[in-house]
Amino acid sequence: MKRIIIAITGATGTIYAVRLMELLRAETTLEVHLVMSRAAKMTLKMEHDADLDYIHGLAHEVHDYGNIGASISSGSFHSSGMIVAPCSIKTMSNIAMGNTGDLISRAADVVLKERRPLLIAIRETPLHAGHLENLIKLSRLGAIIFPPVPAFYNKPVTLQDVVDQSCMRMLDQFDIHIESAPRWGEQGGIPAVGQQIEGGKKES
Numbered sequence: 001m002k003r004i005i006i007a008i009t010g011a012t013g014t015i016y017a018v019r020l021m022e023l024l025r026a027e028t029t030l031e032v033h034l035v036m037s038r039a040a041k042m043t044l045k046m047e048h049d050a051d052l053d054y055i056h057g058l059a060h061e062v063h064d065y066g067n068i069g070a071s072i073s074s075g076s077f078h079s080s081g082m083i084v085a086p087c088s089i090k091t092m093s094n095i096a097m098g099n100t101g102d103l104i105s106r107a108a109d110v111v112l113k114e115r116r117p118l119l120i121a122i123r124e125t126p127l128h129a130g131h132l133e134n135l136i137k138l139s140r141l142g143a144i145i146f147p148p149v150p151a152f153y154n155k156p157v158t159l160q161d162v163v164d165q166s167c168m169r170m171l172d173q174f175d176i177h178i179e180s181a182p183r184w185g186e187q188g189g190i191p192a193v194g195q196q197i198e199g200g201k202k203e204s
């Protein structure tokens with residue numbers, strides 16, 4: 001079974017992670033490994049209705065942030081890559097500097113060294129030169145720098161429309177194509193919010 005690692009940090013935008021996990025449950029061929037920082041748990045409580053149990057229930061395996069001996073901290077653990085969403089400046093900088101004292105930065109560093117895709121959904125604005133230099137460094141190392149910037153050509157009506165579109169585009173980077181938002185020139189279905197989809201992709 002293919003595996004994907006989802007890491008959630010304490011940047012605002014935990015809604016992205018929750019939706020990614022919901023969409024990934026539709027992919028019955030994918031095993032989802034989740035790790036959340038302490039700040040992520042705090043931010044989640046402040047800005048989202050979903051509780052920790054719900055999010056944990058969307059993962060096949062949940063890893064403790066402090067457990068640097070977890071399976072995902074080793075290159076021998078095969079995966080299709082990792083998404084850090086939302087990604088704080090702190091964690092992004094740690095990854096860029098090779099500061100791997102927690103499971104998120106360690107797993108991300110492993111993904112980079114194994115030349116697997118690492119998507120950084122950086123969430124901060126505005127950005128100073130230090131942030132940009134670290135992002136450039138990560139990009140040169142092969143990371144996909146993906147600030148969740150909304151598109152408007154698909155005429156989003158709700159906040160969920162905006163989130164769904166960004167999540168779809170994040171998963172596209174891993175060759176996981178879930179039609180959670182209309183694509184330019186195509187028709188796509190939008191799964192209900194909070195719904196765990198059973199039985200694979202929605203037909204368009």
Ligand SMILES: Cc1cc2nc3c(=O)[nH]c(=O)nc-3n(C[C@H](O)[C@H](O)[C@H](O)COP(=O)(O)O)c2cc1C
Pocket residue numbers: 008009010011012037038039040042043046087088089090091092123124
């Ligand atoms: C409600 C809230 C929103 C935050 N939003 C951001 C943000 O958008 N970007 C960011 O880099 N940090 C943000 N922070 C600060 C991070 O949570 C903080 O830097 C934390 O140390 C990040 O740790 P982590 O990377 O281990 O999750 C926010 C904090 C709170 C409480």
